[in-house]
Amino acid sequence: MIKAPRGTHDILPDEQPLFRHVTGSFTELAERYGYRPIATPTIEHVELIERTSGEGSDIIQKEIYTLVDRSGRTLALRPEATAPVARAYLEHGMHREPQPVKTYLIGQMFRYDRPQRGRYREFWQLNVEAMGSEDPALDAEVIQLYDELLRQLGIRRYWLELNSIGDRECRPAYIEGLNAWLDAHPDVLTPEVEQKRATSPLRVFDVKDERVRAALEDAPKIGESLCDSCRQHFEDVRRFLDAAGVEYRLSPTLVRGLDYYTRTTFEFLGEALGAKDSILGGGRYDYLIEQIGGPSIPGVGWAAGVERLLMQVEDEGAAGAAEPPKLDVFFAVEDGVPRELIVRLMAELRRRGKAVDTDYAGRSLKGQLTQAGRLGAETTVIVRDGDALVRRTGAEDEILPLGALEEAL
Numbered sequence: 001m002i003k004a005p006r007g008t009h010d011i012l013p014d015e016q017p018l019f020r021h022v023t024g025s026f027t028e029l030a031e032r033y034g035y036r037p038i039a040t041p042t043i044e045h046v047e048l049i050e051r052t053s054g055e056g057s058d059i060i061q062k063e064i065y066t067l068v069d070r071s072g073r074t075l076a077l078r079p080e081a082t083a084p085v086a087r088a089y090l091e092h093g094m095h096r097e098p099q100p101v102k103t104y105l106i107g108q109m110f111r112y113d114r115p116q117r118g119r120y121r122e123f124w125q126l127n128v129e130a131m132g133s134e135d136p137a138l139d140a141e142v143i144q145l146y147d148e149l150l151r152q153l154g155i156r157r158y159w160l161e162l163n164s165i166g167d168r169e170c171r172p173a174y175i176e177g178l179n180a181w182l183d184a185h186p187d188v189l190t191p192e193v194e195q196k197r198a199t200s201p202l203r204v205f206d207v208k209d210e211r212v213r214a215a216l217e218d219a220p221k222i223g224e225s226l227c228d229s230c231r232q233h234f235e236d237v238r239r240f241l242d243a244a245g246v247e248y249r250l251s252p253t254l255v256r257g258l259d260y261y262t263r264t265t266f267e268f269l270g271e272a273l274g275a276k277d278s279i280l281g282g283g284r285y286d287y288l289i290e291q292i293g294g295p296s297i298p299g300v301g302w303a304a305g306v307e308r309l310l311m312q313v314e315d316e317g318a319a320g321a322a323e324p325p326k327l328d329v330f331f332a333v334e335d336g337v338p339r340e341l342i343v344r345l346m347a348e349l350r351r352r353g354k355a356v357d358t359d360y361a362g363r364s365l366k367g368q369l370t371q372a373g374r375l376g377a378e379t380t381v382i383v384r385d386g387d388a389l390v391r392r393t394g395a396e397d398e399i400l401p402l403g404a405l406e407e408a409l
Helices: 013-032 046-053 058-063 082-091 136-152 171-183 191-199 201-206 210-218 228-244 306-315 340-351 365-374 402-408
Strands: 043-045 065-068 074-077 101-110 122-131 158-164 262-270 277-284 299-305 327-333 356-358 377-383 387-392 398-401
Touching: 013 101, 013 122, 013 136, 013 306, 043 046, 043 082, 046 074, 046 082, 082 101, 082 122, 082 299, 122 136, 122 306, 136 158, 136 228, 136 262, 136 277, 136 299, 158 228, 171 191, 171 201, 191 201, 201 210, 228 262, 262 299, 262 306, 277 306, 299 306, 327 340, 327 365, 340 356, 340 402, 365 377, 387 402, 398 402
Parallel strands: 327 356, 327 377
Antiparallel strands: 043 074, 065 074, 101 122, 122 299, 158 262, 262 277, 277 299, 377 387, 387 398
């Protein structure tokens, strides 16, 4: 038997109601906040990913899926969506529209990661991007949008961590001080630390080794080196979050290792994976458009894994709103009754917006009625020789001639 590739997974019909409930809730909420849908190709030029992920990053070194087409061009399956949205924003002249341009995306991403619970090589992701404004109220808005989504989904066991990583004005002096500290503490310079440091010194705070993480608590923090404008921006973000009623924890070691990230960084963390783990990561990326060849245009956004969000919903027992689709009418047919009438009635009812089904498995009448119950049919019509018994939820059975069925239904 051929199975799905390792690290991928199917979303089966029984799982679709919850999946659609979560993604539908996100869609409705994003549009309520003024965000418009965008879709980008699954395949991008590899140069876009290399420019925006950094040559020394895990994505480029270990996780990216690449292919060479017949023209010899190297393409990549998108590992994330922010860079593709930025590319579309620039390529299609959206920077000439009224700013900011606020978009949302639901799509599949691909990374050659070690498969485990909540982590797949092909996974679904929610994205929110707001490009063209450096207003700190916009930082607070994108954060509050996800906080509200969690609230609407009934999720309670999560928390938000927040930090600022400065900008080109204040970060270079901080990097210099951090490098000096690292040189003075060779005991923390493990191979993982050295590899991350070579890409960007800020990335040393993302190491997995708990001993090293504990030692890095004594390292200088970026928040101690913010310039006046970055400090004011961060204070404003916090003030707007307070005004919106969003709770957060300050996390001095929460960073983004790529040069185009600036100022606000944030993560939502949950407990569904058995330990604290990120269900959303985001931040301000004022130098991203510039990185891919455009003018200097600020932006802020986030990405959230759908599978992890689904796990969080299920873990908290908050899936009650994800009801399976309702069936309006189920036709059960006695043996020997011509089915042409049923086929015509079903087609007409479906044209009028009704959800209708019947038996296609040769079940007995008793089996057909059982199936109608499984499907949650509001009305079950038992078609007999010359008439039909109409059984509606919460009402008395009614016997009708076959010619009156269409009007009655």
